Amino acid sequence: MAKRRKVSNPLALAVLAELMAEPMHPYEMGRRLKEHAKDRNIKYNRSSLYMVVEQLRKAGFVAEQETVRDTQRPERTVYALTEEGRTELHDWMRELVAEPQHEYPAFGVSLSLLMVLPPAEAVELLERRRAALTAEVAEIRATLRKATEEGVGWLFLIEEEYRVGGMDAEIAFVERLITQLQEPDFVRTWQEYFGSLQ
Template structure:
């Protein structure tokens, strides 16, 4: 069973990971997440990053190490990882990597109700989704190629490879689903059940 965490926002895991490397202030954490492309895996903005940092501090996973004063910049608090924070990071990572978790993506909800759309409209909407997924996959492939050509080790790109695998699986699924929606037997059955309601 999944453990209930003191700070459950996935962004907290990214903050703990950054602090494993060295103490730093939240602005630097955000800069590094963007620089390393991790902002594609963690949904955040500056406010949410500072909120998560404060939650981690209250939970005892990080501490204020020092306040840096620079005449050209505002005062910044540098945070460091505590031993409890280090343990939390590794325990959380072990759980996420080893234990599958049922997630509730919006697309799954839409698929569960897809029969309420006409076969023609559903196929047209899925065609649009397929085009968007294809463009996204091409963008990720180009980004990965550029990173590899730039000497980035594969393990630092593994989340992008995973995203590509998921996108490719979804594209295959959608292609087959569109074909199924166009089958005369399905169209006839849909019209018999829902045709009078639309």
């Protein structure tokens, strides 16, 4: 069972991981997260990043190390990972890697309510989804090939490999669902139960 955490936002986990490398200010954290393509997996903006850093500070996971003054820029507070923060990072990572978590993706919600759409319309929409997924998978694979050719180690690409695996599985699922939605028995049953409600 997932442990209740003082700060549970996934962005907090990414901040703790970035601070393992070295102390830095939030602007630099944001730049590195974007540079390392973590913004593809973790939703954030500048204000949410500053808010999470403050939450981590209050929880004792990061501490202000120094304030840097530069005539070209406003002063910046540099944060460092505390020992408590390092412990939290490792504990949280062990939990996320070992224990499957129930997530609530938007597509799952739409599938649970799919019966409100006429089968022909659902098929058309699913075909559009399949095309979009196929294009995205091709783009990610091209990026992975290029990164591998440039010598980027597989461990630094693992979240994209995971994304492609999930998308491949979703494409296969969508293809089966399209076939099922077009079966005459299903269309007839849908019309009997839901057709009059449209």
